[in-house]
Amino acid sequence: MLSRAAAVASRTGVRSLASAAGGTVQKTALFDLHEELGGKMVEFAGYYLPVQYKAGVLTEHNHTRDESGASLFDVSHMGQLRLTGDDAIDFLQGLVVGDVAALGPGDATLSLFTNAQGGIIDDTVITSYMADQGFVSVVVNGANKHTVAAHMDAALKAYMAAKPSASVEIHNLFDRHLLALQGPAAASVLSPLVQGGKVDALSFMNGANNCIIDGVDAGPEGCMVTRCGYTGEDGFEIAVPAESAEQLARKLLASAAVMPAGLGARDSLRLEAGLCLHGNDIGEDTTPIEAGLAWTIPKSRRADARFPGADVILSQLKEKSWARRRVGLRPLKVPARHGAKIFSGDEQIGEVTSGTFSPTLKVPLSMGYVNKGFQKKGTEVEIEVREGKRVPAVVDSMPFVPARYFKAA
Known part of the structure:
Protein backbone atom coordinates (compact mmCIF):
# COMPACT_ATOMS: atom_id res chain seq x y z
CA MET A 1 0.00 0.00 0.00
CA MET A 78 8.85 28.30 -11.76
CA GLY A 79 10.42 30.15 -14.67
CA GLN A 80 10.83 33.92 -14.50
CA LEU A 81 11.53 36.03 -17.59
CA ARG A 82 11.55 39.73 -18.38
CA LEU A 83 10.89 41.54 -21.61
CA THR A 84 12.34 44.99 -22.27
CA GLY A 85 12.37 47.36 -25.21
CA ASP A 86 9.90 49.74 -26.83
CA ASP A 87 8.21 46.93 -28.77
CA ALA A 88 8.16 44.30 -26.00
CA ILE A 89 4.44 44.59 -25.38
CA ASP A 90 3.57 44.46 -29.07
CA PHE A 91 5.72 41.33 -29.39
CA LEU A 92 4.09 39.67 -26.38
CA GLN A 93 0.60 40.49 -27.67
CA GLY A 94 1.39 38.18 -30.57
CA LEU A 95 2.06 35.21 -28.26
CA VAL A 96 -0.59 35.29 -25.53
CA VAL A 97 -4.36 35.72 -25.40
CA GLY A 98 -4.35 38.47 -22.75
CA ASP A 99 -4.24 42.22 -23.33
CA VAL A 100 -0.82 43.10 -21.95
CA ALA A 101 -1.07 46.58 -23.47
CA ALA A 102 -4.02 47.35 -21.21
CA LEU A 103 -2.08 46.65 -18.00
CA GLY A 104 -1.10 49.63 -15.88
CA PRO A 105 2.04 49.78 -13.69
CA GLY A 106 2.03 46.76 -11.38
CA ASP A 107 -1.09 45.23 -12.93
CA ALA A 108 -0.96 41.47 -13.47
CA THR A 109 -3.05 39.07 -15.49
CA LEU A 110 -3.33 35.31 -15.89
CA SER A 111 -2.84 34.56 -19.56
CA LEU A 112 -2.10 31.69 -21.92
CA PHE A 113 0.60 31.02 -24.49
CA THR A 114 -1.17 29.32 -27.40
CA ASN A 115 -0.01 27.38 -30.45
CA ALA A 116 -1.22 27.56 -34.05
CA GLN A 117 -3.86 24.91 -33.33
CA GLY A 118 -5.27 26.88 -30.41
CA GLY A 119 -3.71 24.58 -27.79
CA ILE A 120 -2.27 25.87 -24.53
CA ILE A 121 1.54 25.81 -24.46
CA ASP A 122 1.48 27.14 -20.91
CA ASP A 123 -0.45 29.35 -18.53
CA THR A 124 1.41 32.39 -17.24
CA VAL A 125 1.19 35.35 -14.89
CA ILE A 126 2.23 38.54 -16.67
CA THR A 127 2.89 41.74 -14.71
CA SER A 128 3.60 45.02 -16.43
CA TYR A 129 6.11 47.53 -15.13
CA MET A 130 6.70 48.90 -18.61
CA ALA A 131 5.34 52.41 -18.03
CA ASP A 132 7.37 53.12 -14.91
CA GLN A 133 10.33 50.69 -14.97
CA GLY A 134 10.63 49.59 -18.57
CA PHE A 135 9.93 45.85 -18.33
CA VAL A 136 7.23 43.18 -18.33
CA SER A 137 7.52 40.18 -15.98
CA VAL A 138 6.47 36.74 -17.24
CA VAL A 139 6.22 33.76 -14.86
CA VAL A 140 5.66 30.31 -16.37
CA ASN A 141 5.39 26.76 -15.04
CA GLY A 142 8.60 25.01 -14.04
CA ALA A 143 8.01 21.97 -16.22
CA ASN A 144 7.46 24.19 -19.27
CA LYS A 145 9.91 27.04 -18.77
CA HIS A 146 12.52 25.83 -21.24
CA THR A 147 9.81 25.08 -23.80
CA VAL A 148 8.32 28.55 -23.37
CA ALA A 149 11.74 30.21 -23.52
CA ALA A 150 12.56 28.42 -26.78
CA HIS A 151 9.12 29.30 -28.15
CA MET A 152 9.66 32.97 -27.31
CA ASP A 153 13.16 32.98 -28.82
CA ALA A 154 11.88 31.50 -32.09
CA ALA A 155 9.00 33.97 -32.17
CA LEU A 156 11.37 36.87 -31.54
CA LYS A 157 13.54 35.88 -34.51
CA ALA A 158 10.47 35.91 -36.75
CA TYR A 159 9.28 39.21 -35.24
CA MET A 160 12.65 40.90 -35.78
CA ALA A 161 12.83 39.58 -39.34
CA ALA A 162 9.51 41.25 -40.05
CA LYS A 163 10.37 44.40 -38.08
CA PRO A 164 14.18 44.86 -38.24
CA SER A 165 14.09 48.18 -36.38
CA ALA A 166 12.02 46.82 -33.46
CA SER A 167 13.40 46.90 -29.93
CA VAL A 168 12.72 43.74 -27.87
CA GLU A 169 14.94 41.77 -25.51
CA ILE A 170 14.09 38.61 -23.54
CA HIS A 171 15.92 38.17 -20.24
CA ASN A 172 16.03 34.69 -18.72
CA LEU A 173 15.82 34.90 -14.91
CA PHE A 174 15.54 31.19 -14.19
CA ALA A 273 -10.13 26.27 -6.06
CA GLY A 274 -10.83 24.79 -9.51
CA LEU A 275 -7.42 25.81 -10.85
CA CYS A 276 -5.73 23.94 -13.68
CA LEU A 277 -2.45 22.04 -13.60
CA HIS A 278 -0.74 22.19 -16.98
CA GLY A 279 0.02 18.70 -18.21
CA ASN A 280 -3.00 17.33 -16.35
CA ASP A 281 -5.98 19.62 -16.91
CA ILE A 282 -4.71 21.71 -19.83
CA GLY A 283 -2.09 21.17 -22.50
CA GLU A 284 -1.12 21.73 -26.10
CA ASP A 285 -4.11 19.69 -27.27
CA THR A 286 -6.58 21.70 -25.17
CA THR A 287 -8.03 25.06 -26.24
CA PRO A 288 -8.97 27.83 -23.79
CA ILE A 289 -12.63 27.33 -24.71
CA GLU A 290 -12.58 23.60 -23.95
CA ALA A 291 -10.81 24.36 -20.67
CA GLY A 292 -13.42 26.91 -19.60
CA LEU A 293 -10.84 29.70 -19.80
CA ALA A 294 -12.56 31.97 -22.32
CA TRP A 295 -12.50 34.68 -19.65
CA THR A 296 -8.73 35.04 -20.19
CA ILE A 297 -9.43 36.45 -23.68
CA PRO A 298 -10.78 40.02 -23.36
CA LYS A 299 -12.91 41.69 -26.04
CA SER A 300 -9.94 43.67 -27.31
CA ARG A 301 -8.04 40.48 -28.15
CA ARG A 302 -11.06 38.81 -29.67
CA ALA A 303 -11.27 41.82 -31.95
CA ASP A 304 -7.62 41.97 -33.05
CA ALA A 305 -7.19 38.14 -33.18
CA ARG A 306 -3.38 38.42 -33.22
CA PHE A 307 -2.60 35.51 -30.92
CA PRO A 308 -1.64 32.05 -32.26
CA GLY A 309 -4.58 29.78 -32.97
CA ALA A 310 -7.04 32.67 -32.90
CA ASP A 311 -9.00 31.23 -35.84
CA VAL A 312 -9.64 27.97 -33.98
CA ILE A 313 -10.27 29.54 -30.59
CA LEU A 314 -12.58 32.32 -31.78
CA SER A 315 -14.50 29.92 -33.99
CA GLN A 316 -15.13 27.65 -30.99
CA LEU A 317 -16.21 30.68 -28.99
CA LYS A 318 -18.55 32.11 -31.64
CA GLU A 319 -19.90 28.94 -33.22
CA LYS A 320 -19.83 26.83 -30.04
CA SER A 321 -17.96 24.25 -32.07
CA TRP A 322 -16.02 22.81 -29.16
CA ALA A 323 -16.48 19.08 -28.59
CA ARG A 324 -15.69 18.82 -24.87
CA ARG A 325 -15.61 21.00 -21.76
CA ARG A 326 -13.74 20.96 -18.44
CA VAL A 327 -16.09 20.43 -15.49
CA GLY A 328 -16.08 19.71 -11.79
CA LEU A 329 -17.26 16.31 -10.51
CA ARG A 330 -18.75 15.43 -7.11
CA PRO A 331 -19.76 13.93 -4.78
CA LEU A 332 -17.78 10.73 -5.07
CA LYS A 333 -17.60 7.78 -2.69
CA VAL A 334 -13.90 7.35 -3.45
CA PRO A 335 -11.36 9.63 -5.17
CA ALA A 336 -11.21 9.41 -8.98
CA ARG A 337 -7.70 10.05 -10.26
CA HIS A 338 -6.17 11.28 -13.49
CA GLY A 339 -7.16 9.07 -16.42
CA ALA A 340 -10.33 7.62 -14.88
CA LYS A 341 -13.04 7.20 -17.54
CA ILE A 342 -16.37 9.04 -17.28
CA PHE A 343 -19.53 7.28 -18.49
CA SER A 344 -23.17 8.00 -19.24
CA GLY A 345 -24.74 4.57 -19.36
CA ASP A 346 -22.50 2.43 -21.55
CA GLU A 347 -21.06 5.42 -23.42
CA GLN A 348 -17.70 6.84 -22.41
CA ILE A 349 -18.19 10.60 -22.45
CA GLY A 350 -14.97 11.87 -20.93
CA GLU A 351 -12.00 11.45 -18.64
CA VAL A 352 -10.88 12.70 -15.24
CA THR A 353 -7.78 14.92 -15.30
CA SER A 354 -7.31 15.61 -11.57
CA GLY A 355 -8.75 14.23 -8.37
CA THR A 356 -8.19 14.34 -4.63
CA PHE A 357 -9.88 14.14 -1.25
CA SER A 358 -10.96 17.62 -0.20
CA PRO A 359 -9.80 18.38 3.35
CA THR A 360 -12.06 21.45 3.43
CA LEU A 361 -15.28 19.80 2.23
CA LYS A 362 -14.33 16.33 3.50
CA VAL A 363 -15.40 14.62 0.27
CA PRO A 364 -13.53 13.39 -2.81
CA LEU A 365 -13.44 15.89 -5.70
CA SER A 366 -12.38 15.64 -9.33
CA MET A 367 -12.25 17.68 -12.48
CA GLY A 368 -12.15 16.44 -16.03
CA TYR A 369 -13.52 16.77 -19.54
CA VAL A 370 -16.91 15.61 -20.78
CA ASN A 371 -18.41 15.67 -24.25
CA LYS A 372 -20.72 18.48 -25.32
CA GLY A 373 -24.20 17.88 -23.96
CA PHE A 374 -22.99 16.52 -20.64
CA GLN A 375 -21.35 19.68 -19.25
CA LYS A 376 -24.37 21.18 -17.49
CA LYS A 377 -24.33 21.36 -13.70
CA GLY A 378 -26.38 18.55 -12.20
CA THR A 379 -25.76 16.05 -15.01
CA GLU A 380 -25.48 12.57 -13.53
CA VAL A 381 -22.55 10.43 -14.68
CA GLU A 382 -20.48 7.47 -13.54
CA ILE A 383 -16.71 7.31 -13.09
CA GLU A 384 -14.70 4.13 -13.44
CA VAL A 385 -12.38 4.39 -10.44
CA ARG A 386 -10.83 1.04 -11.25
CA GLU A 387 -11.48 -1.61 -13.88
CA GLY A 388 -15.06 -2.80 -13.59
CA LYS A 389 -15.82 -0.50 -10.64
CA ARG A 390 -17.91 2.60 -11.30
CA VAL A 391 -19.20 5.16 -8.83
CA PRO A 392 -21.92 7.77 -9.39
CA ALA A 393 -21.02 11.45 -9.65
CA VAL A 394 -22.65 14.73 -10.62
CA VAL A 395 -21.23 17.47 -12.85
CA ASP A 396 -20.65 20.57 -10.76
CA SER A 397 -19.35 24.09 -11.23
CA MET A 398 -16.00 25.28 -9.94
CA PRO A 399 -14.46 26.48 -7.74
CA PHE A 400 -15.57 23.88 -5.25
CA VAL A 401 -14.41 26.17 -2.42
CA PRO A 402 -15.10 29.88 -3.02
CA ALA A 403 -12.01 32.01 -3.59
CA ARG A 404 -11.10 34.65 -1.03
CA TYR A 405 -8.93 36.97 -3.10
CA PHE A 406 -8.39 40.45 -1.68
CA LYS A 407 -9.78 43.50 -3.44
CA ALA A 408 -8.80 46.93 -2.15
CA ALA A 409 -11.66 49.32 -1.44
Missing part, protein backbone atom coordinates in the same frame (compact mmCIF):
# COMPACT_ATOMS: atom_id res chain seq x y z
CA LEU A 2 1.30 3.46 -0.91
CA SER A 3 2.23 5.78 1.93
CA ARG A 4 0.34 9.09 2.08
CA ALA A 5 3.42 10.93 0.78
CA ALA A 6 3.95 8.42 -2.01
CA ALA A 7 0.31 8.65 -3.01
CA VAL A 8 0.51 12.44 -3.18
CA ALA A 9 3.74 12.22 -5.15
CA SER A 10 2.07 9.88 -7.64
CA ARG A 11 -0.96 12.13 -7.98
CA THR A 12 1.06 15.29 -8.59
CA GLY A 13 3.46 13.70 -11.06
CA VAL A 14 6.57 13.75 -8.90
CA ARG A 15 9.20 11.07 -8.30
CA SER A 16 10.99 10.10 -5.13
CA LEU A 17 14.63 10.98 -4.59
CA ALA A 18 15.63 7.36 -5.00
CA SER A 19 13.92 7.01 -8.38
CA ALA A 20 15.43 10.30 -9.53
CA ALA A 21 18.99 9.28 -8.70
CA GLY A 22 21.43 9.77 -11.52
CA GLY A 23 19.34 12.46 -13.22
CA THR A 24 20.16 16.14 -13.56
CA VAL A 25 17.74 17.20 -10.84
CA GLN A 26 18.42 20.62 -9.37
CA LYS A 27 18.17 21.86 -5.82
CA THR A 28 16.62 25.20 -4.93
CA ALA A 29 18.45 27.45 -2.49
CA LEU A 30 16.02 26.24 0.19
CA PHE A 31 16.92 22.54 -0.09
CA ASP A 32 18.84 22.44 3.22
CA LEU A 33 16.09 24.39 4.97
CA HIS A 34 13.47 21.95 3.67
CA GLU A 35 15.41 19.03 5.10
CA GLU A 36 15.98 20.88 8.38
CA LEU A 37 12.21 21.34 8.65
CA GLY A 38 11.54 17.66 7.96
CA GLY A 39 10.45 18.02 4.36
CA LYS A 40 9.95 14.78 2.41
CA MET A 41 11.82 15.60 -0.79
CA VAL A 42 10.69 14.45 -4.22
CA GLU A 43 11.48 15.36 -7.79
CA PHE A 44 9.08 17.78 -9.45
CA ALA A 45 9.66 19.68 -12.71
CA GLY A 46 13.37 18.91 -12.55
CA TYR A 47 13.86 20.08 -8.93
CA TYR A 48 13.94 18.53 -5.49
CA LEU A 49 10.97 19.97 -3.62
CA PRO A 50 9.07 18.94 -0.47
CA VAL A 51 5.85 17.04 -1.06
CA GLN A 52 5.05 17.53 2.65
CA TYR A 53 6.63 18.31 6.02
CA LYS A 54 6.28 16.58 9.39
CA ALA A 55 2.81 18.02 10.01
CA GLY A 56 1.46 16.26 6.91
CA VAL A 57 -0.58 17.29 3.89
CA LEU A 58 -3.91 17.53 5.74
CA THR A 59 -2.56 19.88 8.41
CA GLU A 60 -0.72 22.02 5.85
CA HIS A 61 -3.84 22.30 3.70
CA ASN A 62 -6.11 23.24 6.60
CA HIS A 63 -3.61 25.74 7.97
CA THR A 64 -3.59 27.55 4.62
CA ARG A 65 -7.37 27.95 4.82
CA ASP A 66 -7.41 28.84 8.54
CA GLU A 67 -8.42 32.43 9.29
CA SER A 68 -5.33 32.96 11.44
CA GLY A 69 -2.90 31.04 9.25
CA ALA A 70 -0.63 31.35 6.25
CA SER A 71 1.60 28.78 4.57
CA LEU A 72 4.93 29.19 2.84
CA PHE A 73 5.56 27.30 -0.41
CA ASP A 74 8.85 27.06 -2.30
CA VAL A 75 7.89 27.59 -5.96
CA SER A 76 11.39 28.43 -7.16
CA HIS A 77 11.08 25.83 -9.92
CA ASP A 175 18.07 31.46 -11.37
CA ARG A 176 15.82 33.89 -9.51
CA HIS A 177 13.73 32.27 -6.75
CA LEU A 178 10.03 32.52 -5.96
CA LEU A 179 8.29 32.00 -2.61
CA ALA A 180 4.50 31.91 -2.18
CA LEU A 181 2.96 33.03 1.11
CA GLN A 182 -0.68 31.90 1.02
CA GLY A 183 -3.56 32.15 3.45
CA PRO A 184 -5.82 34.64 5.26
CA ALA A 185 -2.97 35.84 7.49
CA ALA A 186 -0.52 36.42 4.61
CA ALA A 187 -1.01 40.19 4.48
CA SER A 188 -0.73 40.65 8.24
CA VAL A 189 2.58 38.73 8.16
CA LEU A 190 4.17 40.32 5.10
CA SER A 191 2.96 43.93 5.20
CA PRO A 192 4.78 44.96 8.39
CA LEU A 193 8.04 43.61 6.95
CA VAL A 194 7.91 45.59 3.70
CA GLN A 195 9.32 49.08 4.06
CA GLY A 196 7.19 52.01 2.93
CA GLY A 197 3.89 50.11 3.05
CA LYS A 198 4.32 49.11 -0.60
CA VAL A 199 2.11 46.03 -0.40
CA ASP A 200 -0.54 47.21 2.06
CA ALA A 201 -3.11 48.32 -0.53
CA LEU A 202 -2.34 45.82 -3.29
CA SER A 203 -5.38 44.07 -4.73
CA PHE A 204 -5.41 40.56 -6.14
CA MET A 205 -3.35 40.44 -9.37
CA ASN A 206 -1.44 43.62 -8.58
CA GLY A 207 2.23 43.91 -7.69
CA ALA A 208 5.04 46.12 -6.46
CA ASN A 209 8.71 45.95 -7.45
CA ASN A 210 11.82 47.13 -5.58
CA CYS A 211 10.35 46.06 -2.25
CA ILE A 212 12.75 46.20 0.69
CA ILE A 213 11.88 43.54 3.25
CA ASP A 214 13.27 43.95 6.76
CA GLY A 215 16.09 41.54 7.45
CA VAL A 216 16.43 40.42 3.83
CA ASP A 217 19.42 41.57 1.79
CA ALA A 218 17.96 41.30 -1.71
CA GLY A 219 20.42 43.64 -3.40
CA PRO A 220 19.74 47.04 -4.97
CA GLU A 221 16.60 45.91 -6.81
CA GLY A 222 14.95 44.33 -3.79
CA CYS A 223 12.04 41.90 -4.14
CA MET A 224 9.13 41.85 -6.55
CA VAL A 225 5.86 41.10 -4.74
CA THR A 226 2.65 40.13 -6.56
CA ARG A 227 -0.64 39.55 -4.76
CA CYS A 228 -1.63 36.28 -6.39
CA GLY A 229 -1.35 32.55 -5.86
CA TYR A 230 -2.50 29.02 -6.62
CA THR A 231 -4.65 28.20 -3.59
CA GLY A 232 -7.82 30.27 -3.84
CA GLU A 233 -6.73 32.21 -0.77
CA ASP A 234 -5.29 35.67 -0.35
CA GLY A 235 -1.54 35.64 -0.66
CA PHE A 236 1.64 36.82 -2.33
CA GLU A 237 4.34 35.49 -4.61
CA ILE A 238 7.72 37.03 -3.83
CA ALA A 239 10.52 37.01 -6.38
CA VAL A 240 13.95 37.20 -4.77
CA PRO A 241 17.59 36.55 -5.73
CA ALA A 242 18.58 32.93 -5.02
CA GLU A 243 21.19 33.99 -2.48
CA SER A 244 18.49 35.82 -0.46
CA ALA A 245 15.80 33.12 -0.61
CA GLU A 246 16.67 31.34 2.63
CA GLN A 247 16.93 34.65 4.46
CA LEU A 248 13.43 35.56 3.27
CA ALA A 249 11.99 32.13 4.08
CA ARG A 250 13.35 32.16 7.63
CA LYS A 251 12.04 35.70 8.15
CA LEU A 252 8.51 34.66 7.15
CA LEU A 253 8.63 31.38 9.06
CA ALA A 254 9.57 33.30 12.20
CA SER A 255 5.92 34.36 12.44
CA ALA A 256 3.77 32.07 14.59
CA ALA A 257 1.08 32.32 11.89
CA VAL A 258 3.25 30.74 9.19
CA MET A 259 4.06 27.08 8.60
CA PRO A 260 5.88 25.46 5.67
CA ALA A 261 3.77 23.56 3.15
CA GLY A 262 4.62 21.26 0.27
CA LEU A 263 3.43 20.09 -3.12
CA GLY A 264 0.72 17.84 -1.69
CA ALA A 265 -1.17 20.67 0.00
CA ARG A 266 -0.59 22.92 -3.01
CA ASP A 267 -2.29 20.33 -5.22
CA SER A 268 -5.33 19.79 -3.01
CA LEU A 269 -5.74 23.54 -2.46
CA ARG A 270 -5.62 24.36 -6.18
CA LEU A 271 -8.08 21.57 -7.01
CA GLU A 272 -10.58 22.86 -4.43
